[in-house]
Amino acid sequence: MSKKLKAAIIGPGNIGTDLLMKAMRSDWIEPVWMVGVDPESEGLKRAKEFGMKTTAEGVDGMLAHVVEDDIRIAFDATSAYVHAENSSKLNALGVVMIDLTPAAIGPFCIPPVNLKTHAQKLEMNVNMVTCGGQATIPMVAAISSVQEVAYGEIIATAASKSVGPGTRMNIDEFTRTTSAGVEQVGGAKKGKAIIIINPAEPPMIMRDTVHCLTEDEPDQDAITKSILAMVEEVKKYVPGYRLVNGPIFDGKRVSIFLEVEGLGDFLPKYAGNLDIMTAAALRTAEMFAEEAASGTIELPARAA
Amino acid sequence: MMNLKGRKITVHDMSLRDGMHAKQHQISIEEMKSVSQGLDEAGVPLIEVTHGDGLGGASVNWGFPAASDEEYLRAVIPGLKNAKVSALLLPGVGTVDHLRMAADCGINTIRVATHCTEADVSLQHIKLGREMGLDTVGFLMMAHMIEPEEILVQAKLMESYGANCLYVTDSAGYMLPDDVSSRIKILRDNLLPETELGFHGHHNLAMGVANSLAAVEAGANRIDCACGGMGAGAGNTPMEVFVAVCDRMGIETGVDVFKISDVAEDLVTPMLDFPVRIDRNSLTLGYAGVYSSFLLFAKRAEENYGIPARDLLLEMGRRKMVGGQEDMIEDIALTMAKERKAANERKAS
Numbered sequence: 001m002s003k004k005l006k007a008a009i010i011g012p013g014n015i016g017t018d019l020l021m022k023a024m025r026s027d028w029i030e031p032v033w034m035v036g037v038d039p040e041s042e043g044l045k046r047a048k049e050f051g052m053k054t055t056a057e058g059v060d061g062m063l064a065h066v067v068e069d070d071i072r073i074a075f076d077a078t079s080a081y082v083h084a085e086n087s088s089k090l091n092a093l094g095v096v097m098i099d100l101t102p103a104a105i106g107p108f109c110i111p112p113v114n115l116k117t118h119a120q121k122l123e124m125n126v127n128m129v130t131c132g133g134q135a136t137i138p139m140v141a142a143i144s145s146v147q148e149v150a151y152g153e154i155i156a157t158a159a160s161k162s163v164g165p166g167t168r169m170n171i172d173e174f175t176r177t178t179s180a181g182v183e184q185v186g187g188a189k190k191g192k193a194i195i196i197i198n199p200a201e202p203p204m205i206m207r208d209t210v211h212c213l214t215e216d217e218p219d220q221d222a223i224t225k226s227i228l229a230m231v232e233e234v235k236k237y238v239p240g241y242r243l244v245n246g247p248i249f250d251g252k253r254v255s256i257f258l259e260v261e262g263l264g265d266f267l268p269k270y271a272g273n274l275d276i277m278t279a280a281a282l283r284t285a286e287m288f289a290e291e292a293a294s295g296t297i298e299l300p301a302r303a304a
Numbered sequence: 305m306m307n308l309k310g311r312k313i314t315v316h317d318m319s320l321r322d323g324m325h326a327k328q329h330q331i332s333i334e335e336m337k338s339v340s341q342g343l344d345e346a347g348v349p350l351i352e353v354t355h356g357d358g359l360g361g362a363s364v365n366w367g368f369p370a371a372s373d374e375e376y377l378r379a380v381i382p383g384l385k386n387a388k389v390s391a392l393l394l395p396g397v398g399t400v401d402h403l404r405m406a407a408d409c410g411i412n413t414i415r416v417a418t419h420c421t422e423a424d425v426s427l428q429h430i431k432l433g434r435e436m437g438l439d440t441v442g443f444l445m446m447a448h449m450i451e452p453e454e455i456l457v458q459a460k461l462m463e464s465y466g467a468n469c470l471y472v473t474d475s476a477g478y479m480l481p482d483d484v485s486s487r488i489k490i491l492r493d494n495l496l497p498e499t500e501l502g503f504h505g506h507h508n509l510a511m512g513v514a515n516s517l518a519a520v521e522a523g524a525n526r527i528d529c530a531c532g533g534m535g536a537g538a539g540n541t542p543m544e545v546f547v548a549v550c551d552r553m554g555i556e557t558g559v560d561v562f563k564i565s566d567v568a569e570d571l572v573t574p575m576l577d578f579p580v581r582i583d584r585n586s587l588t589l590g591y592a593g594v595y596s597s598f599l600l601f602a603k604r605a606e607e608n609y610g611i612p613a614r615d616l617l618l619e620m621g622r623r624k625m626v627g628g629q630e631d632m633i634e635d636i637a638l639t640m641a642k643e644r645k646a647a648n649e650r651k652a653s
Contacts, residue, residue: 153364155631160422171425172399192363195396199421200624209631211364245638253364257635 005289005299006070008033008095010059010086011077012043014164015100018266019075019278020047026282028289032069033062059086066093072292072299073285076101079166080173087125094300096288097125098281102173110134110185111283112233113141119287122297126284129181130174131273132156132195134280135208135241139256140186142230146222148215150252152188154178155211157196159203162271171195188212206260206272207244214252223247223254237283238276239263306521309554314526316350316502317343317543319572320380321392323534324356325597326580329369333379336371339571340380343531344387346563348543350413352390353380356536356597357628358417359391359398359406365631366597373402377409388412392443394628395425400432407436416462417443417473419626420450423458427465434466441502442467445627448478448593452490459491469500469526474515475627477506477537477586478593481518492523502526505541507533508590510582512541513549520555531564532572537596538586544568585613592621601630605637615640 007029009016016034023031034047039056048054053069055061065071074090075098076083083103090097099106106125109118110133118126128134136154143149156178167174175193182191198204227247234241240261248255262268262275269275291297320336331339340351353376355361355369362368371379373391381389390413391406403414414433416426426442433440442462447455459470472487484503491501503519505512505528516527529543544565550557582590585603589596594617602613602620619636620629 151364155365157629157632165424168422168424169427171395172401172428175396175399194363194365194628196626196628197396197419197422197425198624198626198629199419204623207632207635209365209635213364245635248634248638255364255634257631257638 003289003293004028004030005072005285005292006030006032007073007075007285008035008062008071009075009077010035012036012041012047013077014267015077015274015278016075017043017046018274019077019281020050020052021265022263022278022282024050026286028286029073029282032071033065035059035062059089063089063093066090066095067302070302071095073098073288075281075285091124094302096122098284099125099127100277100281102130102170102177103127104177108133108181108185109284110137110141110181111237111280111287112138112230113185115284115287119291120296128277128281128284129185130178131158131206131277132174132193132208133178133181134276135206135258135260135273136210137181137186138230138234139210139227139258140182140188140212142226143212143214143223143254144187146219146226149186149188149212150215151190151192151213152182152186153192153194153211154182155194155196155209156273157198157204157207158273159206159270160197160199161203162206162267162273163197203268203270205270208258208260210256210258212254214254216252218249218252218254220249227256237279240269240272241276306517308517308520310556311520312525312556313520313550314349315543315547315557315559316352316390316526316528317348318352318528318530318540319532319534319543321352321354321356322536322540323530324369325536325600326534326539327575327577328600329356329367331370331575333371333375335575336376336380337383339531339567340387341383342567342571343564344384346567347559348387348564349558350390351380351387352392352415353377354391357397358394359402361397374405374409377406377411381410390415392417393429394418395429397628400428403429403432407438411438413439413441415441415443415471416467417445420444420447420455420458423461426462430462430465430467434468439469440467441469441471443471443473443504445473445475446595447472447487448474448476448483452486455487456490456494459495463495463499468498469502470495471502471504472519473504474506475595476593477508477511477590477596479515480511481514484515484518485522488519488522488524500525502528504528506535506590506596507538507541508582508586508596513546516541516546517549532568533580534572535580535596537589537599538582539580585617588614588617592618594621595625595627597627598630598633601633605633609637609641611637611640611644
């Protein structure tokens with residue numbers, strides 16, 4: 001029996017397609033279904049060409065096949081508005097939901113920080129925060145693992161072409177969700193998030209700045225070591241994650257300057273913001289598969 | 305010579321918002337109260353009060369202010385007899401929660417600012433501003449970076465969300481009068497007749513007054529000025545100078561020339577940490593089209609990393625950095641310092 005877990009991707013847009021291309025290379029995940037709502041959509045056609053089963057009738061169009069196709073993981077790359085319904089329908093069938101929308105029904109998941117905990121508890125819905133959160137929260141956590149962080153602030157700058165209509169129409173959701181993630185997963189007592197969109201041509205690669213204010217004087221050696229180690233952890237699933245400058249220490253301020261270049265699967269390389277979301281989501285699914293294969297967790301029972 | 309006699313315009317004071325940049329956001333509550341009351345007394349109808357980077361701008365990135373937006377607004381608004389207060393909001397920084405707070409404090413006007421190509425991030429905030437009955441302004445920053453036709457597309461978006469006034473914002477102080485005229489004119493010809501138009505200038509090339517007149521001639525009726533020439537870079541269009549020129553030309557602002565000059569001289573100038581004026585760095589902003597509030601950050605990076613502020617500003621311009629990207633100044637300074645060190649070592653070996 002294959003150790004791979006079978007998966008569905010909901011939302012055949014840029015994110016869903018990029019995720020599909022990454023998942024097809026995975027040792028742990030086998031993408032089977034692509035779920036959309038528009039039969040004419042490019043994304044669904046493309047998924048079909050890749051050999052996926054497709055439906056244009058939303059999650060309902062797949063429900064009858066979930067058990068027979070042994071779908072264990074679903075990635076939701078639609079919108080916060082429909083996520084709750086998608087999640088409850090699929091959770092009821094024993095499918096673990098990985099949420100790439102800002103809905104955040106389940107706990108935040110930042111793979112190198114808390115994924116293992118979620119996987120071992122078999123959380124049935126985990127939320128991938130935001131692109132800016134995936135890029136910066138590991139750094140906040142790297143500092144807060146050394147000493148208390150009174151305040152964590154992140155500035156995510158993305159190329160205009162890589163910021164989709166969903167994010168644009170509800171940009172407040174980005175700042176709220178990301179700052180909550182900086183606190184809850186990053187470990188800062190107070191979090192703040194800023195997003196900046198830059199239209200330069202050629203498009204700039206995603207940049208992220210992290211400023212933390214520590215409670216006491218920062219232990220420079222320990223923090224530097226922790227940050228460098230964390231960069232390596234993120235690089236495991238986002239090879240283009242780079243520490244450009246820092247950590248810089250100025251009194252109690254610790255500043256880190258990052259660049260996130262994508263793999264260029266479906267989305268261009270400059271769109272590191274989208275790449276880090278899909279890579280983190282796939283990494284999350286893989287961890288569930290690894291834990292299930294090793295017997296640490298038992299997936300919901302299904303009639304054989 | 306243009307004939308603008310009898311035109312009525314609204315001058316909008318920036319000294320307590322854009323001026324916050326020059327003060328690293330450290331204007332005290334008492335100073336806010338005394339300056340705003342002086343402006344009110346002089347006849348200024350609208351005064352902006354917020355962190356320099358708008359509601360929610362308090363941050364490591366841009367600086368923590370001496371008091372919160374809410375504290376400033378609650379201190380200033382009750383002390384004014386006639387003048388109204390506006391707040392600035394940059395989507396991506398401030399949220400609708402900040403907007404609700406400011407409305408609760410009693411602001412009259414919300415100005416929602418985006419980079420000139422990114423108007424579609426302002427939907428939530430403009431819509432809510434209008435729903436709450438506020439005078440709601442769409443503020444297109446760094447408007448020199450795109451053509452008039454492209455500005456129009458973005459302005460129409462904001463108008464469709466509910467903005468009743470649209471601004472051409474020369475954040476870099478780069479524009480010349482024709483640049484202003486062509487942008488205002490295309491908006492005047494194509495937006496709804498009831499939509500007001502405004503111009504926000506910076507004085508980096510000493511064009512603040514001339515550009516503002518060009519805007520009025522092309523159909524703008526709101527002009528941003530800062531008393532005492534406060535503001536990021538070499539400051540905004542100096543209020544007292546613009547008002548005096550308007551007075552000579554018969555443009556009606558409702559502001560008393562001598563009273564506003566006294567506010568500038570007696571209240572604003574003593575507040576300054578350094579003279580806000582055109583020097584080689586602020587000139588570079590206007591000359592190269594770089595966001596004005598980068599100025600002090602570049603100067604600080606020069607002190608810390610030994611890279612001349614002018615070189616940093618030019619590099620920021622070359623990379624087409626937009627408003628808010630102050631974090632990149634320290635980043636670029638660090639990178640340039642590394643490169644120069646490596647180059648020197650190569651030379652030495």
